[in-house]
Amino acid sequence: MPPSAIDTLEELQTEHPDLAEDIQELANLYQRKLWHQLTLKVEACFHSSAFNRGDIPVRLFQGFVTDFGPKINFLKLAQFAVHACKFQPNPAAAVDMLNSVVQRLEELKQPRATEAILFLRMHVAQHKLETGQVPECKQISEDVTERLGKLHDVDPSVSASVYYVTSLYHKAQANYADFYRSTLMYLSYVSSDTLQPDFKLRLAVDVSLAALLGEHIYSFGQLLQHPIMASLDGTPSQWLHEMLRCFNDGNMHLYDELCSKYATQLNAQPALVAHERRLREKITLMSLLDLISSTPAEQRTISLSTVGQRTKLDADGVEFLLMKALALHLIEGVIDEVAGTVEVRWVTPRILTPEQLRGLKGRLDGWVGKVAAVAASLESESVGMVAAGAV
Secondary structure (H helix, E strand, O other): OOHHHHHHHHHHHHHHHHHHHHHHHHHHHHHOOHHHHHHHHHHHHHOOOOOOOOOOHHHHHHHHHHHHHHHHHHHHHOOOOOOOOOOOOHHHHHHHHHHHHHHHHHHHHHHHHHHHHHHHHHHHHHHEEEEEEEHHHHHHHHHHHHHHOOOOOOOOOHHHHHHHHHHHHHHHOOOOHHHHHHHHHHOOOOOOOHOOHHHHHHHHHHOOOOOOOOOOOOOOOHHOHHHHHHOOOOOOOOOHHHHHHHHOOOOOOHHHHHHHHOHHHHHHHHHHHHHHHHHHHHHHHHHHHHHHOOOOOHHHHHHHHHHHEEEEHHHHHHHHHHHHHHOOOEEEEEEEEOOOOOEEEEEOOOOOHHHHHHHHHHHHHHHHHHHHHHHHHHHHHHHHHHHHHHH
């Protein structure tokens, strides 16, 4: 016969006398059936280094928390399970533990258990991925993502778990663009302040590389404005922050300078070395987009020579670049080879950084000034016409 919840606490207290005060409080709250206060106490214990050693979290969860699990918030129960499974001796044991909680929640057949089940299944998928069971991870992730899309008012921690594991899957498959998008979604559901510094730095490095290498990613404004990017500053990876700003500004000349300045760091990244041509093409396209975006709409008949100067391309290169931008639907317009110009009617929108917003404000202020001047001129002419009519 398995030990009762109180028996488990007594065993832990006997083996770890230093935990006696906390364990006695757990027992007191349990016996008084103060489930909310007990939940808070368990959470505090799992955040305590005194409890996070050996097999204490596993025993506390399996022998104590599961006893009153159906009486507390199901998502909290799932979070406790995920924490405890980190102290299992191997991934298989962790998966078995998580699946046992999933099975128990499913047997309750309560709608409010759905979020907790999805949360647990995504952590199962993470363990599958870490043990090389990629197809199983993919299947679980797709199923959970589909079910998540049918829910409303989902707890952020559930959405974060889905996008985080999805990002890990895309990283394992070297799907740079999908990893980039999944990571941005993950970061939108978590507070940067809650992430450990070493984790933030690794994630900032990974998502920065994915932004540079990802196909069809031509705007880094959202990433550059996220607090996680500050974790790169003052570290050996600071060059990535500089490189991203350079790409976002489409600064070809600075790009060449940075490639020379950080040649060692660049060569230490096999993916960047293998896709050197893609990087050159991307910075060139972004240079074109920045040129067009910074040009007032009424002046977007741009000479091909101006494009060439900005992108460091010859005439043939400029023509190919414009055709590439048109094919990717980054711009809409017409190339006039006879006049040596390109008329741009539309450019793909992008998230602007504060510096780019200031530039836009300057152009809008200029436009407002012109409108005011025209209005004043029309008013003056109107007054003159009225006066002439009166005469």
